[in-house]
Amino acid sequence: MNNTTIFVGMDVHKESFTLCEYQIETEKASHFRHMPADYKEVLRYLEFLRTIYGRDTIFVCGYEAGCLGYTLYHQLTNHNVNCVILAPTTMLEKRSGKRIKTDKRDAELIAKCLAQHNYSPVHIPTATDEETKEYLRMRDDHKLALKRIKQQILSFCLRHNYRYEGKSHWTVGHVKWLKSLNPEALYKEILDEYLLTYTTLSDKIERIDKRIEELAAKDEYRESVKKLCCFIGVRTHTALSVLVEVGDFKRFPSAEKFAGYLGLVPGENSSGDSTTRLGITKAGNRHVRVLLTEATQGYTRGAVGYKPKALKARQKGNNPQVIAYADKANERLKRKFFKMVLGKSKKHNVAKTAIARELACFMWGMMTDNIA
Numbered sequence: 001m002n003n004t005t006i007f008v009g010m011d012v013h014k015e016s017f018t019l020c021e022y023q024i025e026t027e028k029a030s031h032f033r034h035m036p037a038d039y040k041e042v043l044r045y046l047e048f049l050r051t052i053y054g055r056d057t058i059f060v061c062g063y064e065a066g067c068l069g070y071t072l073y074h075q076l077t078n079h080n081v082n083c084v085i086l087a088p089t090t091m092l093e094k095r096s097g098k099r100i101k102t103d104k105r106d107a108e109l110i111a112k113c114l115a116q117h118n119y120s121p122v123h124i125p126t127a128t129d130e131e132t133k134e135y136l137r138m139r140d141d142h143k144l145a146l147k148r149i150k151q152q153i154l155s156f157c158l159r160h161n162y163r164y165e166g167k168s169h170w171t172v173g174h175v176k177w178l179k180s181l182n183p184e185a186l187y188k189e190i191l192d193e194y195l196l197t198y199t200t201l202s203d204k205i206e207r208i209d210k211r212i213e214e215l216a217a218k219d220e221y222r223e224s225v226k227k228l229c230c231f232i233g234v235r236t237h238t239a240l241s242v243l244v245e246v247g248d249f250k251r252f253p254s255a256e257k258f259a260g261y262l263g264l265v266p267g268e269n270s271s272g273d274s275t276t277r278l279g280i281t282k283a284g285n286r287h288v289r290v291l292l293t294e295a296t297q298g299y300t301r302g303a304v305g306y307k308p309k310a311l312k313a314r315q316k317g318n319n320p321q322v323i324a325y326a327d328k329a330n331e332r333l334k335r336k337f338f339k340m341v342l343g344k345s346k347k348h349n350v351a352k353t354a355i356a357r358e359l360a361c362f363m364w365g366m367m368t369d370n371i372a
Contacts, residue, residue: 004023004053004054004056004057004058005023005024005057005058005059005060006021006022006023006049006053006057006058006059006060007021007022007023007024007059007060007061007062007111007112007114007115008020008021008022008045008046008049008059008060008061008062008111008114009021009022009029009062009063009106009107009108009109009110009111009112009113009114010042010061010062010063010072010107010110011063011064011103011104011106011107011110012037012063012064012066012068012072013037013067013103014037014067014068015036015037016034016035016036016037016103017034017035017036017037017038017041017042018032018033018034018035018103018104018106018107019032019033019035019042019045019107020032020033020104020107020108020111021049021111022108022111022112022114022115023115024115024116029107029108029111029112031048031049031052032104032107033045034103039072039075039076039079042061042072042076042081043076043079043081046059046061046081058082059081059082060082060084060114061076061081061082061083061084062083062084062085062086062110062111062113062114062119063083063085063086063110064085064086064088064091064106064110065085065086065087065088065122066088070085070124070125070130073085073124084114084119084121085121085122085124086110086113086114086119086120086121086122087119087120087121087122087284089263089281089283089284090119090120090283091109091110091113091118091119092113092118092119123246123247123248123251125244125247126247128220129243129244129247130244132215132221132240132244133241133244133245135208135211135212135215136212136237136240136241136244137287138208139205139208139209139212139237140287142201142204142205142208143205145201146198146201146202146205149194149197149198149201150169150170150198152194153178153191153194153195153198154169156190156191156194157178157181160183160187162181162183164177178191178195179195209237212236212237212240213236215240216236216239216240221240221243224239224243224367225239225240225243226314226317226318227318227322227326227366227367228242228243228363228366228367229314229315230311230314230315230318230322230323230325230326230327230366231295231326231329231330231359231362231363232295232298232299232311232330232333232334233294233295233296233297233298233299233359234295235314238291238292238294238295241287241288241291242288242291242292242363245285245287245288246258246285246288249363249364249367249368250367250368252364254364255360255361255362255364255365255370256361258360258361258363258364259357259360259361259364260281260283260284261283261284261285262284262285262288262289262292262360263280263281263282263283263284263285263286263289264280264289264292264353264356264357264360265280265281265357266278266279266280266281267279267280267281280353280357289356292356292359292360292363293352293353293356295356295359296333296337296352296355296356296359297352299330299333299334299337299352299355300337300348300352302334304331304334304335304338305331305334307327307330311330321371322366322371325362325365325366325371326362326366329358329359329362332358333355333358333359333362336351336354336355336358337351337352337355340354
């Protein structure tokens, strides 16, 4: 029996794939092929390689995480092809210093990383997690569109010297004031169209949020969402997003590894006796990193140890050990923020990033039952 293992690197794009094969014995890539973006073409390529290396050849295919998502992975695995999605930030092979980047070189690099195990694979979510994740990201897209239309309305009012005398924008009073404005000529129609878009998006997001509550109430999510909502600043949307984006928390051996996966750990540039700490790496899952950073806003206000009614309501029904663990985390993080800002004169964004890192660690502890 032929036990040859061939590693196939795939540089994939929307319209085309570039493939090559790599063997550990020869340490060379060969049989480069450019093809249309169709998984059937990949299967034909593997059949071609079998005519060279034998019918019992073992193939390991891989491509970088990107615009294709998990589609190609599922198509190949459904045809019994061993496929891996590589996390780009974990690939240890350095690209050429001459800054020559081609599809052939990228395919060769992927194949080499596969053969030498110089990468970390991307976690493949379940079908339910993937559907829920897409729904949550759709909601975030609408939220971003709402933010943009709000900025456009405020800019329009500023350009035409309509100044609101109230304390805060986008309150009931502010929206009522906007609707009472009566600009001249075409300006009235422009403002009405802006406000119509604002109302439509606001109503849509409210409807989507209700649907998210229903999704979070499913059996596979209910208990975990309730646990994560025990933390300050974490509500249903954030909790459910973290769950479906991360998947299995137990695949991370420690809280530090989880924080590193989110890119919330500081980078380092060391040489000899010199050690320079850099900003956070921003590697890994950007979506979760942003959500946790936004959640830390809740730790920037209020007295240490104070538990608002909304937080008590979210904690209700949880195990006393879970509530005690969350309370310990909430108090620690709030103390740390004020100590960094008031005691060490750190910038707010620096302090919030440090809080987000520790919040991620506490979440890992909660989801892996390390709450002792």
